[in-house]
Amino acid sequence: MIPVGFDYQRPESVDAALALLAEHGDDATVLAGGHSLLPVMKLRLAAPEVVIDIGRVAELNYIRVDGDEIAIGAGTRYRDIVISDVLAKECALLPAVTRTVGDPQVRHRGTLGGALAHGDPAGDLPAAILALEGTIVLRSPRGERKVPITEFYTGVFSSVKEPDELIVEIRVPRTGSTGWAYEKFTRRSNDWAIVAVAVVTAADGARRIGLVNMGSTPLRAKATEAALAEGKSIEEAAALAAEGTEPPADNAGTPEYRRHLVTVLTRRALQTAAG
Amino acid sequence: MKVEITVNGEHTSHDVEPRTLLAHYLRENLGLKATNIGCDTTSCGACTVLVDGEAVKSCTVLAVQADQQSVTTMEGLEGAAQGELGHPVTRAFRQEHGLQCGFCTPGMVMAAVSLIDENPDLTEKDVREGLEGNLCRCTGYHNIVRAVLVAAGKDPDAAQAAEAVSGERTTAPGFSTGEGDK
Numbered sequence: 001m002i003p004v005g006f007d008y009q010r011p012e013s014v015d016a017a018l019a020l021l022a023e024h025g026d027d028a029t030v031l032a033g034g035h036s037l038l039p040v041m042k043l044r045l046a047a048p049e050v051v052i053d054i055g056r057v058a059e060l061n062y063i064r065v066d067g068d069e070i071a072i073g074a075g076t077r078y079r080d081i082v083i084s085d086v087l088a089k090e091c092a093l094l095p096a097v098t099r100t101v102g103d104p105q106v107r108h109r110g111t112l113g114g115a116l117a118h119g120d121p122a123g124d125l126p127a128a129i130l131a132l133e134g135t136i137v138l139r140s141p142r143g144e145r146k147v148p149i150t151e152f153y154t155g156v157f158s159s160v161k162e163p164d165e166l167i168v169e170i171r172v173p174r175t176g177s178t179g180w181a182y183e184k185f186t187r188r189s190n191d192w193a194i195v196a197v198a199v200v201t202a203a204d205g206a207r208r209i210g211l212v213n214m215g216s217t218p219l220r221a222k223a224t225e226a227a228l229a230e231g232k233s234i235e236e237a238a239a240l241a242a243e244g245t246e247p248p249a250d251n252a253g254t255p256e257y258r259r260h261l262v263t264v265l266t267r268r269a270l271q272t273a274a275g
Numbered sequence: 276m277k278v279e280i281t282v283n284g285e286h287t288s289h290d291v292e293p294r295t296l297l298a299h300y301l302r303e304n305l306g307l308k309a310t311n312i313g314c315d316t317t318s319c320g321a322c323t324v325l326v327d328g329e330a331v332k333s334c335t336v337l338a339v340q341a342d343q344q345s346v347t348t349m350e351g352l353e354g355a356a357q358g359e360l361g362h363p364v365t366r367a368f369r370q371e372h373g374l375q376c377g378f379c380t381p382g383m384v385m386a387a388v389s390l391i392d393e394n395p396d397l398t399e400k401d402v403r404e405g406l407e408g409n410l411c412r413c414t415g416y417h418n419i420v421r422a423v424l425v426a427a428g429k430d431p432d433a434a435q436a437a438e439a440v441s442g443e444r445t446t447a448p449g450f451s452t453g454e455g456d457k
Contacts, residue, residue, distance in 0.1 A: 001315050008276060008293035008339050031340075038335050039317060041294075051293065055340060079329075103408025104390065105320060108329045109336070189407045190318075 003041035010053040014139065014168060017054050021164045022141050024050045030166065031055065032075055033109035035102065036118040060113070060168060063087060068174060069135075074113025074167040078102070081112060091172050093180035093200050097128040100182065103190040113167040116149075119157050119217070121248075122192040124184065126153065127218035129170065131198040131210030136161075137169035144168075153217035175200050181272035183265040184212070187252060194252045195261045197221070197241070199269040207270065214245040214262055224266055234274065238267035278342040282307070283351030293339050297331075298322045300338035301348055309349040309381045313410070320409030323382035323389075324348050330389035332408070349381040352388070364388050364426040371431065373422030375413035383409050387423045397427045399438040 011017040021028055029048035031037055032055060040046045054060065060075030063084050070091050072081070081087060081098045088095060101107060101115070101124050115125040116136060126149070129136075134149045138161055152159050161167065179201030184193045196212035207228050209221035222244060227237035240263075247258035279288045282305060289304045301307045301324065310333060313321035317335040324333045325347040354361020360369055364387050367373065374380045383406065390405040391397065397405070402423045403416075411419060421431035 002296065002299075003294045005292060005294055008337075010339070010342075034337070034340065035317060035335055038337070042315070053337075053340060102317075103320070104405055105323055105330045105332045105386065105408045106317065108326075108331050108389075189404075 032114035078107035127210035241266035298333035367426035
């Protein structure tokens, strides 16, 4: 399978990438690791006229502590997140979730910014960043804006990101090395989640729960979070995990199956996070 | 678009369409046919090569993305040009009979080279998890895992015995372990 022909541009700075995006608008697509984009281009589900490869933009590749948060460059590869000492200590949920994305070859190429821009509701990282209440930093020739992940996604594969905007950074709170869990249910080791549940414990002790593949966007298990805040047991709270979700039907499971599965995985994740 | 890629230590340059996949560049522009294309969907790993020393699936990388970078295929391993098994990984695959039909072998070998480079102190579990992106449809995994252990300087019998008595979960990351492990 070979993509439809396109023009290829490889800027070496964010400013150069933004200038190309401004010039080509809707006709252009950003290529980072390419492990979401190239498969859909090979299937000819996408046929951009211009591909802007930001894979060599070195200024997008970093992980650093910045006050109460960790700042992660959008071009940071999965592999670099998995082996990051900073994240292991300051936000251990993120490398643990990233470790389950694809396989070693995929993790050598895929990037955090790419996963979030793609916005697959079956993807691991959007729900993990949602559980963390992270922030997405977008830049365009009009300036920079910070969008909370809670306001980022608008539907399947769609977000508030404008065509001339580039995700340049992801910011997550320093939630530490404990109090988290990721329960992912798949049929094959490097497959997408049928359902997955990310749990993180915030600084005030509140549990935040992100759900993978339970709707058209990553979702929070708000009823479960509220029940925990009211002092309900993990078992009682987890039973509410499917409230407000609209899980898909596919050959991996029916919506009913996913509604049941999410309660089981949420219970397990909360138990693990409680230590 | 003109690309310049160092392949197996030699400078190569061709004028390619941007949509040319790295796997096709290697096989068709350079005539290096060890790299197989199996699924063509980033699943099977048969097309695994090293880019700047790291394993990637060359069916999901554009040749232009590897411009000015260094690629290693199985032909680039020691001894391959002379038809000899000069590399520890290829020697170990022969010693442990780590192949049956051989289609997945170049990808398995290159994934193993990258895996050992990143973690020289491999356990059997590390090998099984580290090869999760490579499929062998002869299902010859047992001997492939032994071969990678041997290439990493481990005693495969001891490593497998240690794994058997460890009681550790043997599922890959991402698999639910159910209630038993909690």
